[in-house]
Structures are given as C-alpha cells and as structure tokens.
Amino acid sequence: MRSHSEPSPPPGCPAHDTAPRTPLYTQEFARDPQAHYTYLRQFGPVAPVELAPGVDASLVTDYAAALHVLQSPDTFVRDSRRWRALNEGQVPLDSPVLPMMAYRPGPLFEDGARHLRLRQAVTDSLGKLDTHQLTRMVERTASYLISQFSGRGTVDLIGDYARLVPLLVFNDLFGCPGDLGDRVAFGISGIFDGTDAQRANEVLTEALLELVALKRAQPGDDILTHLLQHPAGLSDEEMLPQLIQLIGGGFEPMSNLIGNALRVLLAQGGQGDGPNDGVVLVEDAINDVLWNSCPIANYATHFPLYDVDLSGSRLNAGDPVLISFAAANADPSLSAGRGTVSRRAHLAWGAGPHACPAKDPAMIIAVQAIEKLLNELPDIEISVDPDALAYRPGPFHRALGALPARFTPVRSVPARTGTTQDAVRTPGGGHPAAAAPATAQKGKFWSGFLAWWKG
Template identity: 35%
Template structure:
C-alpha cells in the first residue's frame, strides 16, 4: 500500500496576499494545529507558530529560541543564498534585533531612552498639523488614495521629523523601505538605499547635533560605535514606520468596508483606541514576524523542531487559536491581550508613540472627511510575506475644510 506524501507546505506569501486571511488561518489550524509548516521561498521551509501559548513560549525563552539569525540552519548550509530576497528581513543584523542576552539589553537601552524622550503633546500637535495639511492637499479634488496620500505619508513624515530628515528625504526612505519589506527581487537594493540615507543623516548630525532622536542616540553611552548608532536608527525607523502605516491603513480599510465597524466608530459606540486595538487583534501590522531559531532539537505544539529550524511568529493567526478563544470572537472591547507588539525581551518598545500617531491620523480623518466611499470592489495588498498593508484605498469624499 502506497502511503500518500504529505502536502507541500503553504507558501507564507499566501497568508498575506489572499482576499481574506480568516479561511487560510482556519484551514492551517484545522490541518496542522498550533504550529504549521510553511514555505518562505522555493525550497526554504519554516514553521508558522500560531498558538497563543506557543508564541509566548518562543518569545519568552531566548535560551532555546534564538533571535540571532546566524543560528538558522538553512543559511548555514547554503540552502538560502546570501543574495536571497529574504535577507533584509531574516538575515543577521548587528543591532538590537539580532542579539539576545546582555548585548540585546545594552543595545535596547538607547532605543528606550530615545523613545522615552519624545514629548507626546508636541508629537500629537505635529501629527495633527501633518494630517490636516495632507487632507488639505487633496480635499478640493473630491477624491484621493488614502494609502499613498495619507496613511503612508503620516508616519513617514512624523518619524522623519523625529529623527531629523526633511520631507523629501523621508519619501526617499519610504520607497527604499517598501522594497525591503516586500522581500522581492529589489529587496537587497532597497536595503542598501535605506541604510545609505540613514548613514548620511548620521554624518550630518555628528557635524551639527540637534534636538532630534538621531542626536540623542549619538550621545548615548551604551552605543560604542557609529555602526551601532546607525543600526539603532535603522531599527527605530523600520520597525516604527512601515508597521504604523499598515495600522492606519488597515483601520481606514475597515472603516470603508465593514459597516459594523464604521457605524460604531462614527457613532461613538467604539472609541478610537478600541478600534485601533480591534485592528491589532484581527489584522496586526506584522501578520507574520521573522523569526526565532531553535538552538537544539525540541518539541513545540506537537511538532518536532530541529536545531536550526526557523520559526515565524504568526501574529495574525493567533486570533484563530480555538484554545485561547473558546469559539468566541477573539476581539472584545478593551481587549489588549493580542500579540501584535510581540512579547518577551524583543517586544516593541515604541507602542506609545505609535499609538499617538495612529490615533491622531484616524481621528483627524474622521473629523475632516465625510461621505467617504471606496471606488474599487477588490482591495489588493502590498506584496510581502510579513505585512498585509492595502496597496491602494481610492475614495471619493467631501470634507469639512
């Protein structure tokens, strides 16, 4: 009797580019349970960790599940070539993301210090002015793309202002980051352009310090070299910008496509913070977060995990964990038990400024735009195995300006 071979692992990209993620994650849960095999690129496999307890285990146990990509067997043995499009998101970086233990703690302190130095009242005023200016730029047309002309621009210009970039430099940075996060053929070039722009900023601030986060990082005693300062800026910008764009865009998408969500939000029955938390629960900015690497043979969620295996954090799939939610709708008002910020030592330290930016952007759009209607039937998403950001949200509208 011939034993049928197991089905090929699902390409990870299929979880982000599908019309609706719920059937995909439900099927993965039904077929595999909390840990599912996936394909990162042809011939390169990994595990997608979808269980709430399993995610807490791998993010909270760095002595078993390393963040250091040099522990990835598929890279060590040449299965993943050095020029792989996976590189910018998965290869080792000599920064806080790439390390565990004391080195990680040392490199995290300057970031926490820089983020803690942000004046949130000034930040809110800055974002309000940027949002009003962006909406003012398209309101008279009666139509706009709320991704390209709004959601993508707000975090970009805000974070650029925080680190000391002018608006033109910030837009160059966004183009490079889109390529980097896309993990396509231009990912490596996008990564090079991204770091070159930030290196130029670093040199200008070394020559002329200012009251910005770049200058703050340059003066921090825990950063010992220019390379460490540069990589700290890389983390600050890449982790904060693209994810906040996706958070705002996904919230706007639900406002445009989900009558329940929109009516509760516009009618005041759902506060903006609750709306943002619902998005974090069911459509987090990072659908799949790379990665952890097993330091020895182990078992997770009933699956045998080999030393060197890559484990991707399924931050959206966890909303479908039947053990955690007992058949109930995952998101409930006031629930912040999602894992959109990750967990453990590598949890995002910038959740407060990110929320200020996203809250202000959504609130300003609600206040200034009226009768907003989507003009397309199908929403496409930016090609990336990691994020699920709407590519376009073309709308018609009126405004109160």
C-alpha cells in the same frame, strides 16, 4: 492549498516533516489567510510553511505556544546567523525574504546582554518623546498630506496617506533636513515596495550615515540625537542598523495599521458595535485590527538552540520558527473565552524581551492620523465594494494594496500651525481652483512638506 477535509499527519510524527508546505507568499494566501490558518492548525501548534520559493520555516499558530517561544530566550533566539539552511547554502541569496530575516547587528537580531544594551538605548530615547509634541507632529503631517488631495474629491488612502504618514513623522522625529529626509523616505519606501531594493538600500545607507555625522556635529532635540548621546555609547557602526530597524520596524506596521483601521471604519460607515451610540471609535477600530488583521501577521523569527519539542511538534536546531500573530490571536481556544480576555491580550505588539518598544508612540500616531483625516473630510467613504479590496501578497504583512475613497472636494488654505483654514466644500463633485500647494514631486516628500510648513 489542500482541502480542509483532506487528512493530514498528526503533529510530532515523521510524516509531519514531509507534509506539503503551505506557501505564505501567494495571492491565494493574501485573499483569505484565516482559511489557511484554519488548515494549518491541523498540524498542531506548529505547521510547515514556505515563506518564499526555497525558504522553509515552521509557523506557530497556537496562542500559548507563541507566548512560550516569545518568552523563552534561553531556548529560542533571534540571531539568524544560526539559520542552518542559509549557512548550508540552501536558501537563494536573492530571496525576497532575506532583507527581513538575514542578520543585522541591531537589537532585532541580538540576544542576551548585547540585545539589552541596544534595546535600552532605543527605549530610553523613545521615553524622551513629548506626547504633545508628537501629537502636533502628526497633526501637521496629516494636514499637509490631506491638503495634497482634498481638492480632488478622490484619494487612495494607502498610497496617498497611510504609507506617507510614517515616512514624514519619522523624518520629523529624526530631525532630518530636506534633502537627507527625501533620501531616507526614498530608501525606506523602495525597500518595502520592492522596486529596485538594492538601489533603495544604498540610498538609505548613505543618507543615514550622513545624518548620523550631521547629528554628532549639530545635536538637536530629536530621537537620533538622544540615541547618539545615550550612555550605551553607540558607535556609528551600531547606529546604522539601529536606525534601519527602528525606521523599518515602524514604517510597514504603522502604514498597515492606519490603512487597515481606516478600512474597518469606512467599511462600516462609522457604525458598528462599539460604544457611544453605535459609533465605532478610532481606538476601537485600531483594537479590532490588532486582534483580527495584524499589520505584521507572521514574523518574530526564532531559531531553536537545540532540537526541541513544542507542545508535541518537533523543531530542529537552527531551523527558522516564525510566530503567526494573526493565527494566534484567532486561536479557537482563546476565542472561546474572549469575553474574559483583556482587550490588550493580543500578540500584535509581540511579547517577551523583543516586544515592540514603541507601541505607545505608534498608537498616538495612528489615532491622530485617522482622527485628523475623518475630521477634515467627514463624508469620506470607500468608493468600491469593501469586499473587493485586495491585499498585497507576502508572508509577513497584512497590507491593503489600495484603499480608494471619495469625498466632497475641499478648497483649503493650509496654515503654518498645521491646521486647515477657510475650508470651502464644493458640492456635486466640482473641483474648485487649487488653493493648496501642488503635490510634492515623487521622491521629494520631506522637502515638499518643509516648504509647505515654512509657508
């Protein structure tokens, strides 16, 4: 990265288009993204970036400009079939960012009437969620996961908790039977982990197609059945990308939201500037993350329908324009008046016609998962220097690689109600005889949970 003091071309001039692009996929960027955003603001509201080797884009770092793009579907569309460089063969077909940017026939990449039809099916189906039922789902999921490590006294709160909560909750919401749920979990985690992504995508596709066929034959009280029975009349061909985007749009953001909020809470030891006698409430920690450590930092890819000037920056038709939710939230012009800005004015949920349709359920899941953990293990703390925690490199997310923690080991007997009974704390870091079930075999998260739940 160039020095912040190095001169840069003014936005809108020809040199702007040839300025060195800032890579967003390096470990250097992951270590200190805000320093990079500060540098990128020298280009004006839009800056030249590289999302992966050979994949160029423009990044909107200004709050007002970001809102304009998000709320102007007549000028900026989401249909990536308009991606000029991809159509001209300039983008490597094995690029790691293509799964997040290439067109899929679902609401994320559609515009106009088709987008409205597909999105309405999602919002109406989510609207049928009973909040009390969702809370119980999260509580029993959290209880199960905690029971897997509570006797050890140590845990990686990312790999053993934050990344598993959404997987199990989504399987619950979709009414997955054991084997199908295991395959869905394997597929979606494999895609985001980048380990044999092609195989993971094949497994996920096959499992979801089988699940759709099962729910058509045996409807239930679940999100998938509600989608299938929606008046929009989604076909199987439409259901597959709908489900992939619904799961994918929830898994990574939810994992990062839970993990980043736990870091905020545990790094401060439960103390901070929040209300209630200095104790940082879970909702305050989540709000801090949504403002300052967006789970999805840079995304919402748009394509100008024609050459356009955005606050002095020239954007060419068909070139990808991404919104930096993280940079926009930290916009100095916005921060100057932060005291008069609504706590909900952040852009972490997006805005405009493609704003996140599931922010209310997402908040319930995050709050319940975090509260359950802190209630079950009240003395849990980060076991390394919080400043030494590393974030996973990547252009789109703000995600911890690991969050090692320690606590007083607990022997517990999991109850079928989803609560933990007869908890016995063992001081001094001892390891009591295991009373909780053995950790589910890798790749068998869902069937392991179902076996535990059935006693």
